[in-house]
Amino acid sequence: MNHLVVLPVLIPLLAGALLLLAGRAGKAVERSIGLIATAALLLVALLLLSHVAAGELLVYYGGNWPAPYGIVLVVDRLSALMLSLAAVLALASLLYAISGDDRLGPRFHVLFQMQLLGINGAFLTGDLFNLFVFFEILLIASYALQLHGGGRARVRAALHIVVLNLVGSAIFLIAIGAIYAATGTLNLADLAVKVAAASSEQAGLLRAGGLLLLVVFALKAALIPLGFWLPPAYAAASAPAAALFAIMTKVGVYAILRVHGLVFGPDAGEAASLLTPWLLPVGLLTMVVATFGVLASRELRRLLAHLVVLSAGTLILTLGLDSEAATSAALYYALNSTLVGGGLFLLADLIARERGEAQARLDREQAVARPALLGTLFFVGAVGVAGLPPLAGFAAKLYILQSAFLHTAASWVFAVILLSGLLVMVALSRAGSALFWRSGDTAVLQTASGLLPAAATTLLLSSTAILMLGGGTATAFTQATAAQLADRSAYIDAVMVNTSPHRKGGF
Numbered sequence: 001m002n003h004l005v006v007l008p009v010l011i012p013l014l015a016g017a018l019l020l021l022a023g024r025a026g027k028a029v030e031r032s033i034g035l036i037a038t039a040a041l042l043l044v045a046l047l048l049l050s051h052v053a054a055g056e057l058l059v060y061y062g063g064n065w066p067a068p069y070g071i072v073l074v075v076d077r078l079s080a081l082m083l084s085l086a087a088v089l090a091l092a093s094l095l096y097a098i099s100g101d102d103r104l105g106p107r108f109h110v111l112f113q114m115q116l117l118g119i120n121g122a123f124l125t126g127d128l129f130n131l132f133v134f135f136e137i138l139l140i141a142s143y144a145l146q147l148h149g150g151g152r153a154r155v156r157a158a159l160h161i162v163v164l165n166l167v168g169s170a171i172f173l174i175a176i177g178a179i180y181a182a183t184g185t186l187n188l189a190d191l192a193v194k195v196a197a198a199s200s201e202q203a204g205l206l207r208a209g210g211l212l213l214l215v216v217f218a219l220k221a222a223l224i225p226l227g228f229w230l231p232p233a234y235a236a237a238s239a240p241a242a243a244l245f246a247i248m249t250k251v252g253v254y255a256i257l258r259v260h261g262l263v264f265g266p267d268a269g270e271a272a273s274l275l276t277p278w279l280l281p282v283g284l285l286t287m288v289v290a291t292f293g294v295l296a297s298r299e300l301r302r303l304l305a306h307l308v309v310l311s312a313g314t315l316i317l318t319l320g321l322d323s324e325a326a327t328s329a330a331l332y333y334a335l336n337s338t339l340v341g342g343g344l345f346l347l348a349d350l351i352a353r354e355r356g357e358a359q360a361r362l363d364r365e366q367a368v369a370r371p372a373l374l375g376t377l378f379f380v381g382a383v384g385v386a387g388l389p390p391l392a393g394f395a396a397k398l399y400i401l402q403s404a405f406l407h408t409a410a411s412w413v414f415a416v417i418l419l420s421g422l423l424v425m426v427a428l429s430r431a432g433s434a435l436f437w438r439s440g441d442t443a444v445l446q447t448a449s450g451l452l453p454a455a456a457t458t459l460l461l462s463s464t465a466i467l468m469l470g471g472g473t474a475t476a477f478t479q480a481t482a483a484q485l486a487d488r489s490a491y492i493d494a495v496m497v498n499t500s501p502h503r504k505g506g507f
Contacts, residue, residue, distance in 0.1 A: 004051070005060035005073050007044045008083055008120040011037050016113040023107070031098045034109040038094050041116065042087035049080040053477070055484060057494035059126075067495050068187030072126035074495060077481040078331075082123045082254055085335060086247050089342045089460070090116055096346050096456040097240035104149035104238060111148070115141040115244060122251050126495055128179065128186040128213075131255065132172050135220070139165050142248065145241040146233060153236035160229050168219045171212050178209035189495035192262050192488055196269045203270030210264050210274045214256065221252030221312045224286040231293060234305035239349030242301070243342035243460070249312040250334055257319060257327070261485050276322050280409055283317025284416050286310070291420045294427045300348045300360035303431060304341065307385055310420065311337035317413065318400050325403040327482035332475055333396035336467055340384040340393070343460030347377050350453055351435060362434040373454065375436040377461055382428040384464030387421045392467035397421065399475070 015037035022029050051058060052075055062071030075083075094112060102108040118138025125131050139161075146158040180186055182205040183194040198206055215226070222230040230249070234242050256275065264274040290313055293306035314337070318330040351374055352359040358366035368374050380391070387397040397417060404413040467474055484490065 002051070002058045002060065004044060004048060005058050005075050005124070006062075008041060008048075008124060009073070009117060011041050011044065012113040012117040012120065016110050016117065019107075019110045019113065023110075027103065030109045031102070034094055034112060035091075035098070037113060038087070038091050038116070041120070042084070042091055045080065045083040045087040048075050049084050051075070052077050052080045053480075055480070055490075057491065059494055059497075067126070068185045068190035071130060072187060072189075072495060073124040074126040074491070075124065076491065077477065077484050078254075078258070079123045081331065081335075081477070081481060082250070083120060085250075085338055086116065086119050086123070088463075089247055089338060090244060092346070092456045092459045093240040093243040093342065095459075096243065096349075096453050097238075099450055099453045101149075101238050101240050101349075105147070107144070108148055111141050111144045112240075112244070114138075115145060117141075119247060119251060123254060126188050128176050128188065128191070128259075132169070132176060135172070135251075136169065138248070138251070139169075142241075142245065145244070146237050148241055149238045151236070153232070157229075157233035157236045161233055164219065164226075164229050168216050172216045175209045175212035175216065178205050178212065182206050182209065187495070188259070188262050189492045192265075192268075192492055193496070195263055195271055196267055198269055198271065200270055206271045207274060210259075210271060213259060214275050214278060217252045217255045217259075218282065219252070220255065221249045221316065222309050223252075223282050223312060223316060224289045224309075227286065227290075227309050227312070230309055231302055231305040234308060234345070235299065235301040239346050242305075242345040246308060246338050246342040246345065249308055250315070250338055253312060253315045253319070253334070256316070257330075257485070260319075262488055262491060265488060267488060273322070276320065278320075279316050279322075280320030280413075283313050283315070283320050284412060286313025287317060287416050287420050289313075291423050294424055297427070298362050300351065300362060300431060300435070301345070303362075303427060304344050304348055307344070307424070308341055310424070311341060311385075314400070314417070317416070318403065321404050321407050321413070323403060323407075324479070324482040324486055326400070327485060328475065328478040329396065329399035329403045331478040331481055332392075332399055332467075335474065336384060336392040336396050336464055339460050339463035339467075340381055343377075343457055343463070344381045344385065346453065346457040346460065347374065347381060350374060350457060351378075355435075360435075362431050364434055368435070371436055375432070377454075377457060378432055378436065380464065381461045382425075382432060384461070386425045386428055388425065390468060391464040392471065393464060395468060395471055 019033055058075040060073040115138055118134045121134030143158055143162055147154050182202040219226040234245055260275045264271050266273050290306050290310035294303055297303035315330050318326050348360050354368040355366040384391045384393045387393040404410050
């Protein structure tokens with residue numbers, strides 16, 4: 001048994017516990033622990049990525065209990081890719097936070113590690129109940145991170161998130177109960193087998209449970225009509241928290257992809273392709289509403305929050321095309337949109353710091369102290385997120401359009417993606433003009449931030465160029481990942497293999 005699999009869960013758990021014990025040792029100690037733990041997470045994620053690159057699945061049986069009775073953690077290409085994405089985003093966010101944002105409230109580093117624990121666990125878990133558990137861990141941490149720094153807007157947004165997600169958690173438990181009542185199991189591999197063989201009497205309960213899961217995951221992914229909570233929340237959050245939150249919607253999308261493909265896929269008998277008819281229309285609606293939100297925004301952070309919703313809608317639309325090519329395109333798009341989105345939240349905070357009372361409002365009241373640097377970063381981020389050449393956003397959207405070419409709804413997909421891209425480009429051009437072109441008062445410029453925040457921001461925003469330069473390698477991996485996801489039997493066989501009670505390993 002490969003113990004490397006459990007480290008993405010153990011590292012933030014142990015780091016969080018150590019941070020609690022070292023709470024009075026000073027901010028320098030807390031920062032050191034947080035940075036070491038997050039850097040170790042990135043190293044482990046990359047090692048896992050290299051282990052599974054050839055197609056091997058790594059399975060870890062908690063307590064050495066064989067599936068489906070015990071806790072199972074599974075690493076395949078998809079989960080390793082998402083772990084690596086989360087680790088890169090987390091490291092850059094933490095580097096930005098230690099420049100001073102972590103002093104805005106207590107226990108920032110503990111909460112940051114608990115957030116990573118929930119995110120990593122959601123990507124690794126092999127059963128529905130533990131997916132619920134890890135969802136709750138990341139949500140509880142996100143509530144507190146949302147409040148980090150205080151303020152009326154953050155409190156109001158946090159209250160909305162708490163209420164909505166409490167309802168979502170209740171629905172999640174009802175869905176789990178319905179599926180367990182029909183099959184007697186919650187292990188995803190075991191569910192895939194039992195749902196495919198379910199009788200017509202069980203099918204109604206399974207459909208109800210599966211559709212309730214879609215509602216829960218759609219809430220986490222901020223899909224319309226369940227995603228109106230996200231823009232005010234992300235716009236109000238502190239910069240490092242908002243940057244890390246950029247991957248939270250992707251956790252919801254990941255859950256849809258994993259459960260839909262494995263449990264309710266085309267081979268699921270009476271419940272076959274249960275979610276497919278919903279994904280494309282929901283994705284289209286989400287993109288349309290989010291695009292109008294981007295156009296209507298008068299504050300940069302609010303605009304970026306709507307872009308997060310737009311990216312989630314694009315991903316769901318692409319998954320709704322229901323092909324390996326579309327899944328591959330969605331994964332490549334997720335890499336670019338998550339990293340660039342996180343970088344833009346950090347950049348918005350840098351701009352706000354240098355504009356004094358004008359903050360990040362899209363007006364010409366105040367210039368920035370470093371227009372060349374921040375303007376260049378904004379230009380790179382805008383090109384990357386709008387999908388213009390020559391950066392990875394363009395390649396990702398072109399990849400999506402290619403995968404939609406033969407679909408019956410191709411005309412809708414082309415129209416919405418292209419028109420949305422045009423309107424986003426208009427909105428970002430207007431924002432850049434307001435912030436950097438012919439700005440108003442330049443007499444009282446605010447002090448420029450240090451090098452570390454700018455470096456962390458540059459790290460994330462430069463990823464769109466790196467993904468374009470390494471596009472061949474990246475798309476080869478996403479294509480292999482999509483092919484592996486389509487092969488349900490390989491996942492089932494890897495998890496459900498008989499395990500001896502005397503087998504070494506486990507925890």
